[in-house]
Amino acid sequence: MSVLPQLLLDGVLTGTSYALMAAGLSLILGVVKVVNLSHGAFFTLGAYVAYALSSGGAEYHPAAAVFLGSGIAFAFGVFLGKSFINPVRSHPFSVAVGTLAFALLFEQAAQFLWGPHPLVIAGGAPFAGPLGTTIRPWGVAALLSSAVLFPGMRILLSSRWGLPMKLIAEDEEIAESVGVDVEKTRYLTFGAASAIAASCGALLAPAAAIAPTMGRSPLILSLIVVIVSGMERPWAGFLLAVALGLLSNLSAYYLAPEASYLLLLAAVCALLAFRPAGLAGVGIARDA
Amino acid sequence: MSVYPRRDTQARLFSILIGMLAAFLSTIPPASASPAETVRIGVLAPLSGPFAAGGSSFLQAAELAVEQVNSEGGVLGRRVELAAADTEGRVDVARSEALRLLSREKVTALVGAYLSEETVEAMEQAAARRTVLMVPVAATAEITDRVRREYGKYRYVFRVGYSIPQWAEILASFLKERGARRYAFVGTGIRWNRELGSALEKDAARSGIAQVYAAYYSPGNPAFDPVAVAAAESRPDIVVLGDPGRNSVSFLVRLREASPGLPVLSVGGALGDARLAPALPLSGPLYVQAAAWKGSSPAATAYVERFEKRYGTPPVGYSDTLPYDAVILLVAAWRRAGSLSADATIAALEKGAFPGTAGTYRFDASHQAIWGAGPGTLHGTVIRRERNGGRIAFPGR
Numbered sequence: 001m002s003v004l005p006q007l008l009l010d011g012v013l014t015g016t017s018y019a020l021m022a023a024g025l026s027l028i029l030g031v032v033k034v035v036n037l038s039h040g041a042f043f044t045l046g047a048y049v050a051y052a053l054s055s056g057g058a059e060y061h062p063a064a065a066v067f068l069g070s071g072i073a074f075a076f077g078v079f080l081g082k083s084f085i086n087p088v089r090s091h092p093f094s095v096a097v098g099t100l101a102f103a104l105l106f107e108q109a110a111q112f113l114w115g116p117h118p119l120v121i122a123g124g125a126p127f128a129g130p131l132g133t134t135i136r137p138w139g140v141a142a143l144l145s146s147a148v149l150f151p152g153m154r155i156l157l158s159s160r161w162g163l164p165m166k167l168i169a170e171d172e173e174i175a176e177s178v179g180v181d182v183e184k185t186r187y188l189t190f191g192a193a194s195a196i197a198a199s200c201g202a203l204l205a206p207a208a209a210i211a212p213t214m215g216r217s218p219l220i221l222s223l224i225v226v227i228v229s230g231m232e233r234p235w236a237g238f239l240l241a242v243a244l245g246l247l248s249n250l251s252a253y254y255l256a257p258e259a260s261y262l263l264l265l266a267a268v269c270a271l272l273a274f275r276p277a278g279l280a281g282v283g284i285a286r287d288a
Numbered sequence: 289m290s291v292y293p294r295r296d297t298q299a300r301l302f303s304i305l306i307g308m309l310a311a312f313l314s315t316i317p318p319a320s321a322s323p324a325e326t327v328r329i330g331v332l333a334p335l336s337g338p339f340a341a342g343g344s345s346f347l348q349a350a351e352l353a354v355e356q357v358n359s360e361g362g363v364l365g366r367r368v369e370l371a372a373a374d375t376e377g378r379v380d381v382a383r384s385e386a387l388r389l390l391s392r393e394k395v396t397a398l399v400g401a402y403l404s405e406e407t408v409e410a411m412e413q414a415a416a417r418r419t420v421l422m423v424p425v426a427a428t429a430e431i432t433d434r435v436r437r438e439y440g441k442y443r444y445v446f447r448v449g450y451s452i453p454q455w456a457e458i459l460a461s462f463l464k465e466r467g468a469r470r471y472a473f474v475g476t477g478i479r480w481n482r483e484l485g486s487a488l489e490k491d492a493a494r495s496g497i498a499q500v501y502a503a504y505y506s507p508g509n510p511a512f513d514p515v516a517v518a519a520a521e522s523r524p525d526i527v528v529l530g531d532p533g534r535n536s537v538s539f540l541v542r543l544r545e546a547s548p549g550l551p552v553l554s555v556g557g558a559l560g561d562a563r564l565a566p567a568l569p570l571s572g573p574l575y576v577q578a579a580a581w582k583g584s585s586p587a588a589t590a591y592v593e594r595f596e597k598r599y600g601t602p603p604v605g606y607s608d609t610l611p612y613d614a615v616i617l618l619v620a621a622w623r624r625a626g627s628l629s630a631d632a633t634i635a636a637l638e639k640g641a642f643p644g645t646a647g648t649y650r651f652d653a654s655h656q657a658i659w660g661a662g663p664g665t666l667h668g669t670v671i672r673r674e675r676n677g678g679r680i681a682f683p684g685r
Binding site: 006010011108111115116117120122126134206207209211213216248249250253257258260261264 | 340344510513514517518521561564567
């Protein structure tokens, strides 16, 4: 039987996991207008919460892990957003260094609490799908979460509740002039985005070995997705992530695994060379 | 609205930073009270970052060896102590930490590092400072090639662990003993894996065993799913998994989903960690390479039991056993030479046979410990992982 259906399915599910991570980052980039290098740490936090809940013989419950992980991450995110990001956000280098330092501190804390050794969660057996495919439960969870999250983000941004975020993303002065609490909206957005990253970590925990540095790879891939797609079009980000997932998996199988990462980065560079503003900037000319 | 932080926010931020600084300073150990009365051994290992799991086992074993040495009265009437340095799995950090251990910590000898790339940098520093460096884990041929080519400069470096050809010989012998005819090789794209994959292919071919698939994934985007599908589709009798980090665990999970009963031989790393065994998918045989294991010799059994008693978990068997032996050999050489001088230590190590946990160590002209599958060599061991631990699967009895 052909392996192509399996490769396509895995590519879509891999891309979906990139998209989930990117969703929170795009909110931060759009509303808080900073590049957050601590996003991977919140992903790791979610995975460790899932592990903590399923250790000692207990079964892995994705819903409980998402609920608790996102709650803790939201609290941490609000604290970080209020005490550090908001005061220094006009200094991009300070934000980058500060969020990277937070990520490294978190890695050290995770190593102190759970040790450097990788941990594993049994996430349920895979089941047979159509055309001889094998479907992994974590992949389905990521896909269903995307199906809720992306329309949800779209609805939120066009609703009364999301109006402050949209206004701040477009023009902070106008937002302030109509009475929006810009500072509060920013740190709440940072907290919400951190909660999304932790949820993603809790859902994908059975897919990987849980270790303090596990958030580094997803951070880079999700940053790529966000920079290319922007905040304005969540669906563009989702489709781009799925396309990158497919490209990564198909090239790893048909070319070589080490070529897949290079090809993925080359594709993004080529896209940005033709569209410097990414997918969101359709029609914007290249810099002279 | 001002873009600058308000005064109260600044004060809060300042207090957070002061708190973080105080927490950091509290983690710095006090300087040694009487360095002249102790002999210091510098240990270079990745204690944070992606290879921290292996690095922490490395350090634990070195500490255990020092406790053992001190319980026997130390060396030349002095106690032995360790000065540990975290290389973070990075070449630049390994270089600067080696320099710090040699120049500021005044260590008498070095043990480390972990990755081949790090170790090549560390040996430059050791050679420049004329200090003995014991290499327990890194396997690249460059280490012993340098000793052979420029003996005068690099004679301070001794490798306790396997070289790449020795690894390949031991693994090929295992494949032959299991009756494998086809194997797949998968690992992260680091230098050690590529050299091992290439050497194993040649050694296995001599025994009529064909490599039917080889893949080196990128650490940044490992693409486990298609690699697992491709490895299973190539219909090997066994998959050889060369990866010292946590990726081996993630890949095993994927491979078991693609082909539940396919045997896997891991060359060590995280899959050798007994703490993971209860959660690992053991639907098919999982073999893990080790330098020595409980039952392979009385010394190995004593080591495993001591490690288990000290740390509450069994050792991995490779990245801890060999650092343990490196420290034991170093101290034995000092005792035999009756001196801590580098030249006397080198002479003792070159001439002598040194009993360790994994067997009796002798070094060849390139300062490589003689491992292999033949008579008179140190023999590697392969453990079959089970829920409640593991049992020796190779060499056969």
